[in-house]
Amino acid sequence: MKNPQSSPVIAGQGEPLQSAEDTSDTFRQLLEAAPDAIVVVDSTGLIVLANSMTEKNFGYRQDELVGQPIEILVPERFQHMHVSHRDGFFTKPSTRPMGSGIELTAQRKDGSEFPAEISISPLQTDKGLLVTAVVRDITERKQAQRQLQQHAAELERSNAELEQFAYVASHDLQEPLRIVASYSQLLARRYQDKLDSDANEFIDFIVDGASRMQILINDLLSYSRVGTRGQGFEPTDFNKVIESALQNLELSLEDKAATVTHDNMPTLMADRVQVMQLFQNLISNAIKFHGNAPPQIHLGVEKQADEFVFQVRDNGIGIDPQYAERIFLVFQRLHGKREYPGTGIGLAICKKIVERHGGRIWVESAPGEGSTFFFTIPLNAQEM
Numbered sequence: 001m002k003n004p005q006s007s008p009v010i011a012g013q014g015e016p017l018q019s020a021e022d023t024s025d026t027f028r029q030l031l032e033a034a035p036d037a038i039v040v041v042d043s044t045g046l047i048v049l050a051n052s053m054t055e056k057n058f059g060y061r062q063d064e065l066v067g068q069p070i071e072i073l074v075p076e077r078f079q080h081m082h083v084s085h086r087d088g089f090f091t092k093p094s095t096r097p098m099g100s101g102i103e104l105t106a107q108r109k110d111g112s113e114f115p116a117e118i119s120i121s122p123l124q125t126d127k128g129l130l131v132t133a134v135v136r137d138i139t140e141r142k143q144a145q146r147q148l149q150q151h152a153a154e155l156e157r158s159n160a161e162l163e164q165f166a167y168v169a170s171h172d173l174q175e176p177l178r179i180v181a182s183y184s185q186l187l188a189r190r191y192q193d194k195l196d197s198d199a200n201e202f203i204d205f206i207v208d209g210a211s212r213m214q215i216l217i218n219d220l221l222s223y224s225r226v227g228t229r230g231q232g233f234e235p236t237d238f239n240k241v242i243e244s245a246l247q248n249l250e251l252s253l254e255d256k257a258a259t260v261t262h263d264n265m266p267t268l269m270a271d272r273v274q275v276m277q278l279f280q281n282l283i284s285n286a287i288k289f290h291g292n293a294p295p296q297i298h299l300g301v302e303k304q305a306d307e308f309v310f311q312v313r314d315n316g317i318g319i320d321p322q323y324a325e326r327i328f329l330v331f332q333r334l335h336g337k338r339e340y341p342g343t344g345i346g347l348a349i350c351k352k353i354v355e356r357h358g359g360r361i362w363v364e365s366a367p368g369e370g371s372t373f374f375f376t377i378p379l380n381a382q383e384m
């Protein structure tokens with residue numbers, strides 16, 4: 001070693017420290033190198049040692065601290081409590097590491113305060129029992145926590161507002177739209193062929209537009225109801241859920257000569273009605289977006305560490321991976337409604353249902369290769 005003085009800690013690369021001097025030197029260097037304030041206190045609560053990080057964080061010189069009660073570093077309003085805690089500790093000393101939940105407010109020499117996390121450990125010495133306290137300034141961490149909490153609360157609020165907005169908008173739009181729809185239908189019935197051919201066409205446009213808008217509004221309403229009108233979670237046998245979904249789809253399954261197979265499914269905490277809707281939407285898409293061959297659909301499941309991964313696999317037209325995320329947004333579709341009927345709400349509802357259960361949903365596919373929709377449900381799903 002070229003310079004033993006400057007790095008006693010790695011003395012001899014693995015050789016143990018020999019003398020008491022070595023040890024105390026090393027101890028001092030360790031103290032000085034520590035990123036936290038370290039204060040050693042005797043059994044009467046007087047400071048016997050403080051490192052330079054203590055000077056820096058608290059604004060006292062070491063010689064101003066040594067000999068003072070440790071409460072000099074504690075705001076006055078907490079001092080009384082601190083003394084009794086300290087006495088308690090000395091009657092039953094044990095190590096309390098960082099992160100074990102001891103958070104206190106520390107006070108600098110100038111009276112300003114900062115949040116601190118403290119770890120304390122007893123130190124048996126020939127001068128009796130001492131206590132080492134490591135004081136970490138957690139101002140930044142606290143600030144980050146507060147910001148995170150604020151963001152989460154804001155997000156929650158704006159989500160709730162949006163949901164409420166979608167609900168109110170779609171609910172209240174229904175009534176005037178019903179009037180437009182029914183009177184335009186009446187107009188069509190009474191005056192069809194009594195006006196000129198242009199008028200016939202215009203009336204048809206109005207009737208068609210109004211009924212499409214009714215479907216869209218209904219879809220929007222069902223979408224917003226996933227969050228506001230869900231049932232509580234209960235143990236749900238996914239085999240039974242799939243059975244009901246298939247019953248509801250019986251006609252279109254027959255119509256397209258589709259076959260559906262499935263793995264044995266688990267029973268999980270879930271909203272039964274919504275999970276049925278989820279499978280129903282995915283299976284009905286798998287039927288709808290079939291290729292030349294009759295639809296073959298498999299519902300699989302795989303248990304992972306703390307969740308089940310479900311899949312709905314088809315042999316249909318497939319999806320270009322560039323649209324893999326877009327299709328889960330409200331009213332986003334990849335085809336004209338003449339090619340394949342629909343409004344583009346189905347997958348958005350699926351996503352909302354899965355997320356309400358604390359899971360994720362995604363698709364893996366390529367055009368012409370069929371699609372596999374995956375979603376997860378946590379083992380102990382709790383309502384989000």
Ligand code: ADP
Pocket residue numbers: 285286289314316317318319327328332333334335341342343344345346347348371
């Ligand atoms: P909709 O079925 O009403 O169009 P969805 O939200 O259910 O609305 O689906 C959005 C789009 O995603 C569909 O228009 C379609 O382009 C694509 N898609 C969904 N499921 C499949 C599937 N199984 N195979 C191929 N494309 C699909």
